[in-house]
Amino acid sequence: MERRLDFLPFGRPDFSDAEIDAVARILRSGWIGTGAEVQAFERELADYVGAAHVVALDSCTSALHLSLAALGVGPGDEVICPSLTWCSSANAALYLGADVAFCDVDPNTLCLSPETIAPKLSPRTKAVVAVHFGGLAIDLAPLRDMLPDRVLLIEDAAHALAARYPDGTSVGSAGRPTCFSFYANKNLSTADGGAVAVADARMAETLRCLQQHGQSADAWKRYTESKKLLITHVMQLGYKANYTDLHAAIGRVQLRRLSELQQRRREVAACYARRLSGEDLGLRWQQNVFEESHALHLAVVLLPLERLAASRDEIVVELRQRNIGATIHYVPLHVMPFYEQEFGPCELPTTEDVAQRIMTLPISSSMTVQDAEYVCDHLIDVLQQAAR
Numbered sequence: 001m002e003r004r005l006d007f008l009p010f011g012r013p014d015f016s017d018a019e020i021d022a023v024a025r026i027l028r029s030g031w032i033g034t035g036a037e038v039q040a041f042e043r044e045l046a047d048y049v050g051a052a053h054v055v056a057l058d059s060c061t062s063a064l065h066l067s068l069a070a071l072g073v074g075p076g077d078e079v080i081c082p083s084l085t086w087c088s089s090a091n092a093a094l095y096l097g098a099d100v101a102f103c104d105v106d107p108n109t110l111c112l113s114p115e116t117i118a119p120k121l122s123p124r125t126k127a128v129v130a131v132h133f134g135g136l137a138i139d140l141a142p143l144r145d146m147l148p149d150r151v152l153l154i155e156d157a158a159h160a161l162a163a164r165y166p167d168g169t170s171v172g173s174a175g176r177p178t179c180f181s182f183y184a185n186k187n188l189s190t191a192d193g194g195a196v197a198v199a200d201a202r203m204a205e206t207l208r209c210l211q212q213h214g215q216s217a218d219a220w221k222r223y224t225e226s227k228k229l230l231i232t233h234v235m236q237l238g239y240k241a242n243y244t245d246l247h248a249a250i251g252r253v254q255l256r257r258l259s260e261l262q263q264r265r266r267e268v269a270a271c272y273a274r275r276l277s278g279e280d281l282g283l284r285w286q287q288n289v290f291e292e293s294h295a296l297h298l299a300v301v302l303l304p305l306e307r308l309a310a311s312r313d314e315i316v317v318e319l320r321q322r323n324i325g326a327t328i329h330y331v332p333l334h335v336m337p338f339y340e341q342e343f344g345p346c347e348l349p350t351t352e353d354v355a356q357r358i359m360t361l362p363i364s365s366s367m368t369v370q371d372a373e374y375v376c377d378h379l380i381d382v383l384q385q386a387a388r
């Protein structure tokens with residue numbers, strides 16, 4: 001079989017001349033920090049997701065951390081999050097001195113559910129971090145209904161910008177704090193960056209204060225009101241997590257291009273659906289991955305290990321030999337040395353089964369349908385060679 005010469009990464013940013021021009025415009029403007037461009041990006045993103053307020057930050061990690069801080073999570077509290085996620089979903093609580101209780105996932109959605117959360121609820125539960133894994137927007141209404149009123153719900157939507165809930169509304173529009181990522185490989189990338197969408201104006205104000213050392217006025221206010229002497233006070237212990245105009249300029253262009261970028265992801269997914277979703281291969285796909293409501297941040301597939309003489313790791317290595325950047329999302333957190341030492345062993349049967357067989361195939365708006373066909377040709381070949 002013919003092999004491509006260049007490596008196809010699982011995710012790749014997609015920048016046009018418009019992003020490059022936008023960065024040049026900011027560089028020439030004399031103001032590169034947090035200013036008018038960040039404010040414009042926040043407004044445009046709020047319109048896009050249908051949120052009353054958006055606060056842009058330096059990362060989704062900060063968005064999760066500051067959201068939990070603003071909600072008063074602290075020592076003695078417990079925060080529930082899935083183990084099948086990136087470490088930020090859990091670390092946000094740990095930074096605040098709270099404990100984490102890892103929960104299992106549903107085998108079809110690969111996300112938490114009322115059933116997987118129920119055994120983890122305790123009198124100490126203060127919040128649940130719901131991760132929209134891979135870009136599948138889970139229905140949070142049943143979850144909200146089963147949680148006691150005192151338990152806060154926040155959304156880790158790092159993968160889920162452009163995703164829609166089952167009722168057709170956009171992720172970010174539900175009012176509760178919803179955290180997005182603009183990291184290098186995300187559907188909308190600004191190299192790094194994040195944001196919280198939220199309905200509550202007071203919470204948005206608190207986030208703005210926390211992101212700049214808990215100060216009463218930021219550098220942009222001092223600059224734009226430079227004829228006055230603005231004395232800045234630290235009002236509470238804050239952090240350094242502000243977003244910059246340089247990043248926001250890229251974000252504004254990416255947001256304008258988002259439907260075009262999503263369309264390209266859908267073309268790749270359509271090729272995978274056509275070639276790789278038949279019974280004969282035995283691959284199991286995440287629920288709704290081929291629906292329009294899915295953000296398609298990740299194309300994850302569960303391998304039929306029972307039919308194969310090779311492990312998932314061997315399949316991934318073979319694809320990599322063929323210049324296909326297959327990878328793994330995720331090694332579950334509860335089996336990682338740090339979390340195991342902190343919280344002791346815990347059993348999450350579905351997560352552990354999924355973790356043996358899950359594999360991420362390349363998907364990005366930089367990919368062509370030919371790239372996707374190449375992935376399909378080789379994955380089919382690898383699976384046939386590995387068949388028992």
Ligand SMILES: Cc1ncc(COP(=O)(O)O)c(C=O)c1O
Nearest residue numbers: 059060061086088158181182183
């Ligand atoms: C599920 C999830 N949550 C949070 C984050 C953190 O995002 P960031 O890198 O913007 O801090 C990531 C990063 O990939 C993620 O995958």
